[in-house]
Amino acid sequence: MEKFIQLTDTVVPLDAENVDTDQIIPARFLKATDKEGFGENLFRDWRFDKNGKPNEDFVLNQNKYSGSILLAGNNFGCGSSREHAAWAIKAYGFKAVVSSYFADIFKGNALNNGVLPVQVSPKFLHKLFTSVEIDSNEKFSIDLEKQMIRIESSGDAEHFDIDPYKKTCLINGYDDIDFLTSKLEAIKNYEQKRSGKQAVPQETL
Amino acid sequence: MKKTLFDKIWDSHVVESIPNGPDILYIDKHLIHEVTSPQAFNELKERNIPVFRPDQIVATADHNTPTINQHLPVKDLLSRKQLKELSQNCEENNITLYGLGHSYNGIVHVMAPELGITQPGMTIVCGDSHTSTHGAFGTIAFGIGTSQVTQVFASQCLLVEKPKKLRVNVNGKLKNGVLPKDVILYIISKLGTNSGTGYFCEYAGNVFEEMSMEGRMTVCNMSIEMGARGGLIAPDQTTIDYVEGREFAPKGAELDKMKAHWETLKTDEAAEFDQEYSFEAEDIEPMITYGTNPGMGIKLTGSIPVEGNKSDSKALAYMDFKPGEILLEKPINYIFIGSCTNSRIEDFRVAASYIKGKKKAENVNALIVPGSQQVATQIKEEGLDKVFEEAGFTLRQPGCSACLAMNDDKIPEGEYCVSTSNRNFEGRQGPGSRTILASPLTAAATAISGKISDYTQNLN
Numbered sequence: 001m002e003k004f005i006q007l008t009d010t011v012v013p014l015d016a017e018n019v020d021t022d023q024i025i026p027a028r029f030l031k032a033t034d035k036e037g038f039g040e041n042l043f044r045d046w047r048f049d050k051n052g053k054p055n056e057d058f059v060l061n062q063n064k065y066s067g068s069i070l071l072a073g074n075n076f077g078c079g080s081s082r083e084h085a086a087w088a089i090k091a092y093g094f095k096a097v098v099s100s101y102f103a104d105i106f107k108g109n110a111l112n113n114g115v116l117p118v119q120v121s122p123k124f125l126h127k128l129f130t131s132v133e134i135d136s137n138e139k140f141s142i143d144l145e146k147q148m149i150r151i152e153s154s155g156d157a158e159h160f161d162i163d164p165y166k167k168t169c170l171i172n173g174y175d176d177i178d179f180l181t182s183k184l185e186a187i188k189n190y191e192q193k194r195s196g197k198q199a200v201p202q203e204t205l
Numbered sequence: 206m207k208k209t210l211f212d213k214i215w216d217s218h219v220v221e222s223i224p225n226g227p228d229i230l231y232i233d234k235h236l237i238h239e240v241t242s243p244q245a246f247n248e249l250k251e252r253n254i255p256v257f258r259p260d261q262i263v264a265t266a267d268h269n270t271p272t273i274n275q276h277l278p279v280k281d282l283l284s285r286k287q288l289k290e291l292s293q294n295c296e297e298n299n300i301t302l303y304g305l306g307h308s309y310n311g312i313v314h315v316m317a318p319e320l321g322i323t324q325p326g327m328t329i330v331c332g333d334s335h336t337s338t339h340g341a342f343g344t345i346a347f348g349i350g351t352s353q354v355t356q357v358f359a360s361q362c363l364l365v366e367k368p369k370k371l372r373v374n375v376n377g378k379l380k381n382g383v384l385p386k387d388v389i390l391y392i393i394s395k396l397g398t399n400s401g402t403g404y405f406c407e408y409a410g411n412v413f414e415e416m417s418m419e420g421r422m423t424v425c426n427m428s429i430e431m432g433a434r435g436g437l438i439a440p441d442q443t444t445i446d447y448v449e450g451r452e453f454a455p456k457g458a459e460l461d462k463m464k465a466h467w468e469t470l471k472t473d474e475a476a477e478f479d480q481e482y483s484f485e486a487e488d489i490e491p492m493i494t495y496g497t498n499p500g501m502g503i504k505l506t507g508s509i510p511v512e513g514n515k516s517d518s519k520a521l522a523y524m525d526f527k528p529g530e531i532l533l534e535k536p537i538n539y540i541f542i543g544s545c546t547n548s549r550i551e552d553f554r555v556a557a558s559y560i561k562g563k564k565k566a567e568n569v570n571a572l573i574v575p576g577s578q579q580v581a582t583q584i585k586e587e588g589l590d591k592v593f594e595e596a597g598f599t600l601r602q603p604g605c606s607a608c609l610a611m612n613d614d615k616i617p618e619g620e621y622c623v624s625t626s627n628r629n630f631e632g633r634q635g636p637g638s639r640t641i642l643a644s645p646l647t648a649a650a651t652a653i654s655g656k657i658s659d660y661t662q663n664l665n
Contacts (some may be wrong), residue, residue: 017516018398018498022630027491027609031269031283032292033243045632050618073516075399078432078498079630081334082610083350093505101399104368105348111351160247163366176352180360181254183221183229187362190220190231190352 002114003173008152010067013132014059015107019072020079021106025088027080038084039091060092064136068095071128071140071147075099076117077106088145096142098149100125111166112175118142120150124158125150144170207265208474210439211405212596214345214470219327220362227364229520233327234355236313237300239291240268240611245354248627256298264302267312268333269611272574272601275305284612296404309452311603314338314545318420318422319579321451323586324458325440325467330357335545335627337428339422340437342444343470345398345405347523356459368434369479370406372472375412377486384555384663385420386547386625388412388592388643389427390492394502396482401433404480407472412486418447419551426546428625430499439471463538491661494629494642495532496520501629505647506533506659523631524639525619532657537625537641539622540652541572544608547625547645548576550583554648557589560596566655574606598652610635623651 029041046058054061070089076099077085086109088099096116110117120128130139131151141151144167150157169175180187208216220229230493241424242264249256256262269284279285288305295302303309309316314335317323323339327348330336332354337348349363356363368574373392405429413421421438427438445464448454454464490504497520503509509521511528521528542548542556553575565571572595575581581603584590593600607614608626610633615623618637625648650660 004208016519019516020498020628020630022609022633026632026636027268027611030240030611031281031287033287034247035244045636050636075402075432078398079334079628080446081332081336081350081507083244083352086350101402103399103432104402105350109350109352112350163226165223165364174579176356176364177248177252177254177359180229180356180362180364182360184257186359187220187229187231187257187360194231 001169001173001175004095004114004116004144004170006143006145007068008139010065010071010137010139011071011132012065012067013060013071013129015073017073018075019146021082021085022079023024024077024085025082030082030084035087036087037091039093040094042088062104068093069140069142070097071132072097072099074122074125075101075103077110078103081105083109083113084142086110089114098125098128099172101188111170114170114173116142116144116159116170117155120158120160127156138140208478209472209476209478210343210346210470211370212405212476213448214326214328214343215367218345227366228241230364230365230636231362232261232330234263234317234322234329234370235361236270236317236329236331236336237262237264237332237354238313238331239266239287241351241659242294242354244351245285245332245358245648246290246298249355249358250356254359256300256358259299260336260359262300263317265310265313265316266305269607270305270604271612272606272614273606281612284613294426306478308578309330311579312424312545312548312605314422315548315576315580318342318418319451319577321448321454322379323465324448324454324463326443326470330363334429335426337433338422338426338436338545340425340428340435341418342448343437343467345437345615348429348565369403370403371401371406371433371480373408374410374483375408375486376410376483377412378621379412379472379486379489381648383489384490384644384646385416385423385492385493388489389424390494390502390642391489392484392600393431394486394492394499395433398430398498398500398622399432400496401428401431406431406433406436407414409472413438414441416549418443423546427499430627436512440467455462491644493532493647493657494640495524495526497523497631499629499642503615505657507531514543517621533659535657536568536620536650537570537621537623537656539570539572539616539620540648541574541607541624541626542645542648543572543574543576543628544624545576545605546627548574548580550580552625552645553580553584554587554600557592558645559599559649560653561592563653565597565652567610568655569652571652572607573598573600574614575603577603595654601628607634609633610638613629616640623648
């Protein structure tokens, strides 16, 4: 997994709440058996009309906005468990998503792909949106080590939370599989201990 | 310390707790399907990691399958490739697959419970957010992403932080015509789509105790629509009666042993929850949604809220509804009864009992999709297929179908569909489609009248 340590970049503001994973990547694009090509269909039905023509009103099609930070409204990534949503965001070029709330499964999927979900207070989220509205070239600086997000022009900053284990993984580029496969002995011991007990589900298949 | 049902199951599945970090949680059953597994199998291959416990994995094909002519090769080439990869991956890794056409095939959250694969006290995961369904049996069941599917393949475990605990109580007597779907739509409309984020939700109270297993599955299924990773209901005699005798359920002395264990699976009296909500059954009426998330629900006879923010306005614009509008009498051209939320035999019985002797309105396309081969067989055995046929409904073969429209079962652009599925997101049932979530009874009644109508007056 790619490492994530520090990022300073311009921002794409998506001012919508409850952005669900069906919007991030519609189900009809889930037929792939690899992880390639999802970036082209990120926000497909908001980005393009039914004839494939770019929708000029949509923020990803506005030249004034670019960068690897996606700024979004409350409860980002709700809905389906499809990791294709995180793959699409990553493949498009986003390295961090900032919102005041993330759905659980999306948050985990993003972290497992080296995309950092930065959860800020609703008040700070409003500040972030305002700063980008005033100047589309505004940059945010995200420091994972210090767990701080800062607006470059004003210096306004906020601390964000992240699971310490996940933080270590991101900073070092580790993933959970490396960790779990190093624990197989403990897992086998658990299985053995459990099979000796009466009151636990036994294998039935 | 007093423990909740959730604590009891979780704690007994922790292999190790990482200091200041997540738990290594042991997974009893891993369910997989064609859409979220191929990349996980690829990753295992690339990293040369074997599947650790293939006997604890069960596969089905459901998301991407056609609902007609299942005996013929799948027309859509991408879908066909995905299904072929699933078969190959299962074969190479000694995983049991109930593929298209198999008598056990069906939507993963319908077939696993009906085969007795789902049992109280287990931990169950699947690369599908509606895995919460299995919580109806008093299991910890939740949806995972593909990276986590890979993790479970590699270790039969997941690294997860223990969620917080939420309890939702509903007590009292439900009104006539109010189904489990209405109960959960009501709860989500009151609490909102992110109220459950970070929590596992236990449903308690006489309303859930008196529900059938099918009804409990409908409720737990939609826990994720309020953001909760999973929902669960304490197992009781109803649960045991459902599980007993099923294909892969424990039998004989083994069953007696398990029953004794299952009886311990309940929340201790003074156990504490991080959050708790209570509702009165009498306040719940048949529900419909008017917006583009499942929290945007009102009673069938209600009006759309006038107050709203920018996102609410965007949702109403998409649906072509207005603040304050009443949806009764709204003409509807499509209804869908199916999905992992409402495609079990009880759902079709309730629909058929309303439809019997009536005809669908001419303007309506009414699609009925059973959740599994077993449900499809039961529909025939009980003669419900004749009821649907005579009323002009289209009965298809099992699968996820128009719930997410990965196959050809799509609702056309701009059309409304009263649907028993779980998500009314923009374009969920096909690009430009407009979904109104409801119970099977509301969907059936809409098909008959051709518009949203208050059928509760006509009920016995």
